[in-house]
Amino acid sequence: xxxxxxxxxxxxxxxxxxxxxxxxxxxxxxxxxxxxxxxxxxxxxxxxxxxxxxxxxxxxxxxxxxxxxxxxxxxxxxxxxxxxxxxxxxxxxxxxxxxxxxxx
Amino acid sequence: xxxxxxxxxxxxxxxxxxxxxxxxxxxxxxxxxxxxxxxxxxxxxxxxxxxxxxxxxxxxxxxxxxxxxxxxxxxxxxxxxxxxxxxxxxxxxxxxxxxxxxxxxxxxxxxxxxxxxxxxxxxxxxxxxxxxxxxxxxxxxxxxxxxxxxxxxxxxxxxxxxxxxxxxxxxxxxxxxxxxxxxxxxxxxxxxxxxxxxxxxxxxxxxxxxxxxxxxxxxxxxxxxxxxxxxxxxxxxxxxxxxxxxxxxxxxxxxxxxxxxxxxxxxxxxxxxxxxxxxxxxxxxxxxxxxxxxxxxxxxxxxxx
Numbered sequence: 001x002x003x004x005x006x007x008x009x010x011x012x013x014x015x016x017x018x019x020x021x022x023x024x025x026x027x028x029x030x031x032x033x034x035x036x037x038x039x040x041x042x043x044x045x046x047x048x049x050x051x052x053x054x055x056x057x058x059x060x061x062x063x064x065x066x067x068x069x070x071x072x073x074x075x076x077x078x079x080x081x082x083x084x085x086x087x088x089x090x091x092x093x094x095x096x097x098x099x100x101x102x103x104x
Numbered sequence: 105x106x107x108x109x110x111x112x113x114x115x116x117x118x119x120x121x122x123x124x125x126x127x128x129x130x131x132x133x134x135x136x137x138x139x140x141x142x143x144x145x146x147x148x149x150x151x152x153x154x155x156x157x158x159x160x161x162x163x164x165x166x167x168x169x170x171x172x173x174x175x176x177x178x179x180x181x182x183x184x185x186x187x188x189x190x191x192x193x194x195x196x197x198x199x200x201x202x203x204x205x206x207x208x209x210x211x212x213x214x215x216x217x218x219x220x221x222x223x224x225x226x227x228x229x230x231x232x233x234x235x236x237x238x239x240x241x242x243x244x245x246x247x248x249x250x251x252x253x254x255x256x257x258x259x260x261x262x263x264x265x266x267x268x269x270x271x272x273x274x275x276x277x278x279x280x281x282x283x284x285x286x287x288x289x290x291x292x293x294x295x296x297x298x299x300x301x302x303x304x305x306x307x308x309x310x311x312x313x314x315x316x317x318x319x320x321x322x323x324x325x326x327x328x329x330x331x332x333x334x335x336x337x338x339x340x341x342x343x344x345x346x347x348x349x350x351x352x353x354x355x356x357x358x359x360x361x362x363x364x365x366x367x368x369x370x371x372x373x374x375x376x377x378x379x380x381x382x383x384x385x386x387x388x389x390x391x392x393x394x395x396x397x398x399x400x401x402x403x404x405x406x407x408x409x
Binding site for chain 1: 203204205208209222224231234235238239242245246305314317318321322324325328383384385388389392397398399402404407408409
């Protein structure tokens with residue numbers, strides 16, 4: 001089963017508010033990670049995004065567990081979105097590695 | 105100007121004379137607004153002299169400068185939509201203010217309506233402004249604990265785009281201290297706090313969980329804005345408390361100054377050379393790689409479709 005989220009439907013064409021991204025992740029993605037095989041964040045209709053939003057949504061999602069990284073997928077990213085998603089992925093995986101190191 | 109206005113903090117009544125002034129930058133306007141709000145909150149009397157005699161009187165009225173200062177002056181002109189001719193000063197946070205996204209898109213549109221297109225080769229100015237205003241506005245909302253003001257301006261003669269945001273909140277040092285940041289040292293100065301805030305992956309709140317689990321602050325916003333300014337041949341300016349940080353493209357080292365009297369909140373001014381602004385995703389990729397946020401050789405291609 002796939003959790004498919006159209007971000008433009010929730011936030012419009014510019015994703016700018018980190019607090020709202022954090023709240024959205026907490027209520028609409030985190031509870032469904034285990035029950036879905038794939039999580040698709042769909043950027044169709046999104047023109048631009050900032051780092052605050054990308055990191056609050058994606059970096060903090062990825063840093064939760066290795067399971068998220070295996071399930072996560074991004075659709076319809078334009079060039080502006082893609083560079084910010086890649087940085088959020090890099091930050092998230094770095095935080096994840098730090099957490100795993102602390103646990104070990 | 106920061107020091108001159110700071111002198112008002114010790115007075116019960118502050119008089120501001122507009123007559124000798126013919127040109128105001130966005131930084132000067134939002135700074136005076138933030139200071140006026142701060143003084144009024146402290147029950148000081150603020151008097152504006154020669155408002156009507158000032159050559160920019162109607163312009164100041166139209167961009168809502170006086171009304172945001174709490175001064176309702178009758179207007180002898182018809183208000184038309186600002187369109188792309190000028191940018192009204194916008195309030196950040198507090199009752200009735202627009203969302204960060206709306207505010208940032210509006211300001212970017214006013215400065216560069218022609219570049220509001222899909223093609224990143226042509227939309228660089230719009231994308232950069234929208235991104236920059238939104239990051240600074242998020243900082244005000246997340247850290248300042250008081251409203252702020254935003255303004256932008258393009259001067260064709262100098263080809264400079266300026267974005268300024270000022271608030272009369274708690275400032276950078278107190279944000280670290282009040283949030284119990286492990287980075288904050290007892291003997292820290294405002295300059296120390298600013299220098300730390302400008303480092304990548306540092307935020308006064310990054311150690312704190314948010315209501316949504318982990319902190320929503322990755323601490324990369326100011327670092328990237330500083331790099332974007334210098335990449336376009338521009339200038340980055342940040343002042344808070346007694347600390348002033350200024351970095352000009354082409355200079356080997358940034359400048360740091362200490363003010364005589366502290367500025368209660370935070371002011372940040374970004375200056376870009378418009379003709380040097382190009383494809384925004386490429387600029388972003390370059391600055392992120394430069395500050396170590398995009399590790400070289402790391403591939404994420406299999407995440408995208």
